[in-house]
Amino acid sequence: MRDDTFYFDMRRIIITTLLLGYATIASAQTDSTEHSNVLIQEVTVHGDKLNEDNLEFKQKDNVQVLIDKMLYNINGVSLIKRGNYAQEPIIRGLNPSQINTTVDGMQIFGACTDHMDPISSYVEPNNLSSIRLQLGPNSEQVGASIGGGFDFKLNKAKLGADKFVSGTIGTGYEANASAFRVLGSIQLSKKRWAVRANSIYRKSQNYTDGNGREIHFSQYEKLNFGVSSVFALNENNFIYLDYLQDDGRDIGYPALTMDVSFANAKIGSISHVYKKTGKTLYLLESKIYANYIDHAMDDSKRPDSLIAMRMDMPGTSSTFGFYSNASLRFGKKHFVKFKLNGYSNDLHAEMTMYPLIGAEMFMLTLPDTRRTVGGIDLSDKILITEKLKLSTGIRFDYVLSSITTEMGRQTLSGIYSGDLDKNHYLLNVFTQLNYKLNKKLSVSGGVAKAMRAPNAQELYAFYLFNRFDNYDYLGNPDIKQEESWNFNISANYRLKKLVLTTKVFAYYFKNYITGAKLPSSEYSAMTIGASGVKQYVNLDNAIIAGAEVGFKWKINKNFFFSSMNAFSYGEDYKHRALFMIPPLKSINTIVYSMKGYNFSLKYTTAMAQNNIDYDFYGENSTREFNLFDLSAGKTFKVKRFKYDVNIALDNIFNVPYYEHLDVMKINRQGRNLLVSLKFTF
Numbered sequence: 001m002r003d004d005t006f007y008f009d010m011r012r013i014i015i016t017t018l019l020l021g022y023a024t025i026a027s028a029q030t031d032s033t034e035h036s037n038v039l040i041q042e043v044t045v046h047g048d049k050l051n052e053d054n055l056e057f058k059q060k061d062n063v064q065v066l067i068d069k070m071l072y073n074i075n076g077v078s079l080i081k082r083g084n085y086a087q088e089p090i091i092r093g094l095n096p097s098q099i100n101t102t103v104d105g106m107q108i109f110g111a112c113t114d115h116m117d118p119i120s121s122y123v124e125p126n127n128l129s130s131i132r133l134q135l136g137p138n139s140e141q142v143g144a145s146i147g148g149g150f151d152f153k154l155n156k157a158k159l160g161a162d163k164f165v166s167g168t169i170g171t172g173y174e175a176n177a178s179a180f181r182v183l184g185s186i187q188l189s190k191k192r193w194a195v196r197a198n199s200i201y202r203k204s205q206n207y208t209d210g211n212g213r214e215i216h217f218s219q220y221e222k223l224n225f226g227v228s229s230v231f232a233l234n235e236n237n238f239i240y241l242d243y244l245q246d247d248g249r250d251i252g253y254p255a256l257t258m259d260v261s262f263a264n265a266k267i268g269s270i271s272h273v274y275k276k277t278g279k280t281l282y283l284l285e286s287k288i289y290a291n292y293i294d295h296a297m298d299d300s301k302r303p304d305s306l307i308a309m310r311m312d313m314p315g316t317s318s319t320f321g322f323y324s325n326a327s328l329r330f331g332k333k334h335f336v337k338f339k340l341n342g343y344s345n346d347l348h349a350e351m352t353m354y355p356l357i358g359a360e361m362f363m364l365t366l367p368d369t370r371r372t373v374g375g376i377d378l379s380d381k382i383l384i385t386e387k388l389k390l391s392t393g394i395r396f397d398y399v400l401s402s403i404t405t406e407m408g409r410q411t412l413s414g415i416y417s418g419d420l421d422k423n424h425y426l427l428n429v430f431t432q433l434n435y436k437l438n439k440k441l442s443v444s445g446g447v448a449k450a451m452r453a454p455n456a457q458e459l460y461a462f463y464l465f466n467r468f469d470n471y472d473y474l475g476n477p478d479i480k481q482e483e484s485w486n487f488n489i490s491a492n493y494r495l496k497k498l499v500l501t502t503k504v505f506a507y508y509f510k511n512y513i514t515g516a517k518l519p520s521s522e523y524s525a526m527t528i529g530a531s532g533v534k535q536y537v538n539l540d541n542a543i544i545a546g547a548e549v550g551f552k553w554k555i556n557k558n559f560f561f562s563s564m565n566a567f568s569y570g571e572d573y574k575h576r577a578l579f580m581i582p583p584l585k586s587i588n589t590i591v592y593s594m595k596g597y598n599f600s601l602k603y604t605t606a607m608a609q610n611n612i613d614y615d616f617y618g619e620n621s622t623r624e625f626n627l628f629d630l631s632a633g634k635t636f637k638v639k640r641f642k643y644d645v646n647i648a649l650d651n652i653f654n655v656p657y658y659e660h661l662d663v664m665k666i667n668r669q670g671r672n673l674l675v676s677l678k679f680t681f
């Protein structure tokens, strides 16, 4: 548990991994990750031999892939796809509002009412050090949520690096979609200060599916850059300044009726970190932050034949916040974390319609909502015996939701007459036990009570069109907070060259939030062609349950095999299958490495999803698919410089396929040849 001391120190995490007794496997993982599209190395976060539900996926050398591809390869994570860019990650079939997504602990909310801009679209592997995944309320949680969430950890400038100047330059090309990218990073490092800057530019044309058909409106273009700096005030106190900017341009969403002309995010923060090994208060981290997202959605690129009425739907999101986290230790066996945080987020989304005849029509679809949140969090880890560890925690959040403008209040006056200011009080509690039976086998089990407040859309949406079920949605200011009981059991079996991990989970929801049809005699859709109007309601209860099984095997000096399998099942209190639940999916990779060369073959398959409900949730079934990908790579070292060359062939057999979470079931990319080059100095 001593590794708990160093929240930031990756070396300690690696040492922990070694202590866990699977050094061989860890090194094999490293080999496999760099060249097989696995790209990420799973590290159990500091002390979370305790918690099997806190995971960290470290960014490895390949910084060129889209973040979507990194997320795709994490067991239990699925992506909702609306285009070839900015796919929306979910965990275990929970919906996006049931998880909490942050960047370096900062709350950021997408500005698009159509989910075109999940937070993951504003970060690049190039500016990430790792992805943290929490699978429920636990000691690493950033805010109240049902099913944990993602925290994207940004790369920091490093003090006292070996070289004063270091960096990378890279470029890559993908034949399918003629996607091009160029990227670089540079770091200046002294003992007392360091600065790191990175940037990537991407441009992609339309892609072609396995039938050789061009998927129109699947192009994208973006420029992302970040600067991080650190100043050591003395040996225990550090100031960090971080800025990240992401400018998306001309992004097509073939599954939606509109595209993005621009999507810009500006994300900035200033942090203070106090570290002192051996003291009771050994780590104190505080941050204030602000971010602003400007999103312009329109249909100007779509041909007249596809458009009933032209419209623009811009939106903005601005957030200010802070947090302060204190880590304390009492002796060698007892650790306490205390966290305080607060933020305020304003959302504005509007729609202007341009009929062929008559005046244009303007309305607010998200009528100037504000959510102000304050949270306090206390968690405790204790080593009861050498073999038995207990982790518990409690978190309380207050959420005030309101409408900030007169126009916003007027918009909602037609559908709601009560007070629009809403208060929610949230309690998240968890306890987790971990027992190490022997050197090879450990088991863990936990239970949590989780709550989340309804989000701005669920409270205040005004005729927001949802392409997934073809309904216009109305918010419901009277909606109750959603609650759940979470249960998990896991077992880890470790041999010298083999690791087997099994996790079983269940979420039992109370007041499950979803959309229900309103009578067509009273409500008619605003969107031309929509099937009707739905409003957010609380269903009495629902469940999601499932399992993840991971298997890693270092066969010999040259061969490494890994298999990741995940399954979720969900139904509501009327035994209707919940929507957007991923079917059983399996990713299997075999890697051969020798003398700096790496070859990998990857097999991905998903079963058909026939457990669907059309009448209530508007979902259709999805076929199974089988995919094969190949990749090869070589690393050269010439003097102090390193060159990486990679070539890959995705979807070798040019299979036409889509996944269950793909909106409108549009085929994914067919065969794709990818090359990338990287130079490290």
Ligand SMILES: [Cu+2]
Binding pocket: 112, 113, 114, 115, 116, 117, 260, 295, 296, 297
């Ligand atoms: Cu949008």
